[in-house]
Amino acid sequence: MANLDYFLKKNWNTNKLLDGNESNLYFSKIPSFSAYKFNFNFKNRINNDHFLYDYSLAFKINSDSKTIKEIQMLEILSLLELDGNLEEKNVLVNIKRIKEIYDGRKPSGKDEKKIWNLIEVLNLIKVEGFNINENNFELIIHIIFRNLGFDLDSKNSYYRNEKDKSIFKGLVETSLIDKELNYLFENIQTLSKNDIQGFTSAYLLLVNFIFISPYKEFNILIAFLLSKWFLVKMELEYEHLTPINHLGINWKNFVTLLNKSLTSDFNLDELFVFLDSSLKSKVNYLYRFDLLNNLFLENKKIPKSIFPNIICKAFIVNVLSYKNNSWKIEKIKSSFNYKNQVIFTDLQLESYLNFLVESKILKTISKNNIKNYAFADSDFEKIRRLLKD
Incomplete structure (x- = not known):
């Protein structure tokens, strides 16, 4: 996966990568079936990845702090409010349930099983050696859908079909879902050899999974989990920088920008600028949260x-x-x-x-x-x- 060399490298051979390409566009390898590929301005992405790396370092907080635990509970809430189809609509009730289950209480009822499943997945992707591959991904999917009434032995039970609706446009045809999922994981295995890694690759995984949207439910939730999983395996301790809660606050903008990309030429520059801004806000949010916690410790x-x-x-x-x-x-x-x-x-x-x-x-x-x-x-x-x- 990505390492410090990616962020610290000063002399990129952009001339070779962009030879004959006056627009400076970098074309990814995905999706596999289309002549159009997700693309973006290469030089801008390198510069922005460098900036976000430096900015994150400048305002990094202790990974063992109380803040991280509280942020993770808010992240669980954000994911489930975003794409969990919770029956309980009261956010205050839901955060109370999350805290209790996070602290060890056994779940009861469908909503609480979703919370339990998500907590287990978030813990699992942090396990050393639990790498991103198809087998581990299949395990995660089984945990996410566990005890929720789906027959996981039958894809018809939980795979998206033509009648299923989505807020996103131009999604992969249902007949191509398995092919694109396989290609996605093949591509993940080569990320360490690619020129684009870091936060940009995390964004690409997020976008590509939403584009595939394989399942009847939880596609947005799983897309963020996949992006977060990638950041964990970068081994730079930035898994808490997935800007989930900030995208929820600006959800309409995110959907509009992604739909614009998926229904035109697959260019992601506008969307990536938005994600960069959301990620920077998440860094600030974490730092303010930690300062607030420290203030309470210092000021009785x-x-x-x-x-x-x-x-x-x-x-x-x-x-x-x-x-x-x-x-x-x-x-x-x-x-x-x-x-x-x-x-x-x-x-x-x-x-x-x-x-x-x-x-x-x-x-x-x-x-x-x-x-x-x-x-x-x-x-x-x-x-x-x-x-x-």
């Missing part, structure tokens, strides 16, 4: 009760990303949703904001006779000013 005056659950902490970290130093409640409402689903009701949000004001974390100020919120606590304000998305 801040009451722990201001974070009754992880969602409330995620809410504060989201506010810490705002550029302006004060914000209308409409701004807060619009920025804290997932896949266009509101996480807090208006009443819940206003109640929590009032609680934060009473706790002297936030304060209210008037701008043009309109109530705005701002940080009252100087330590929180310092964190807000530290990074820019």
Whole structure:
């Protein structure tokens, strides 16, 4: 897989790779059946991979920290809210279930089995020697679909067919699914010999798997897992940088850009710029989250009760990303949703904001006779000013 040489290499032989190609486009080998191949500006990708590598190093956090555990629980929630078809729509209920099952409680009911299955897969892809290949992938698929009513001995039970609908356009024809899956894994085995590795390869795996969308359910979820699995095997400890939660917040843009690529010339430049931005935001998000946790350890005056659950902490970290130093409640409402689903009701949000004001974390100020919120606590304000998305 990718290694430090990829990110640190200074003199790329781009002339050879792009000989006669004035557009600087690099064409991947996928998909196999089409004259069109996924393509992108090679020089831009090398530069952006270098930048993201350096940026990630600059704001890297301890992999054993409390933050990583909390982020993984939020990631599980994000994946299941994105593509888990959960029956329970209350995010606060779902994060509570995730925490309990993450800590060892046995699941009961379909939603909790999905949580249990996903946690097992996330643990499995981190096992040393559990490499990306077809056999291990088949095991992951069996775990994801386990105890959910699918007959895994019959592909007709869980494979996509022509009648199944998708939000993505121009997907692989169902008759070609197995062929494209086989080709995908053949291509993965040669990634270490390719010129493009790193984050760009993780993006390519994400896009290509969604393009194939082999199954009736969980295609988006599995695509992100595959991308994350690849990052784990890069051995650079960047598996937590899959920008799942940030794509959920900007889900409409992601779908629009990917559909544009899949229904035109397979060029991924616009989509990759969007993914780069989301990944950079994820680095910032992790760092702010960790600073917030450290602040609680250092400042005993801040009451722990201001974070009754992880969602409330995620809410504060989201506010810490705002550029302006004060914000209308409409701004807060619009920025804290997932896949266009509101996480807090208006009443819940206003109640929590009032609680934060009473706790002297936030304060209210008037701008043009309109109530705005701002940080009252100087330590929180310092964190807000530290990074820019």
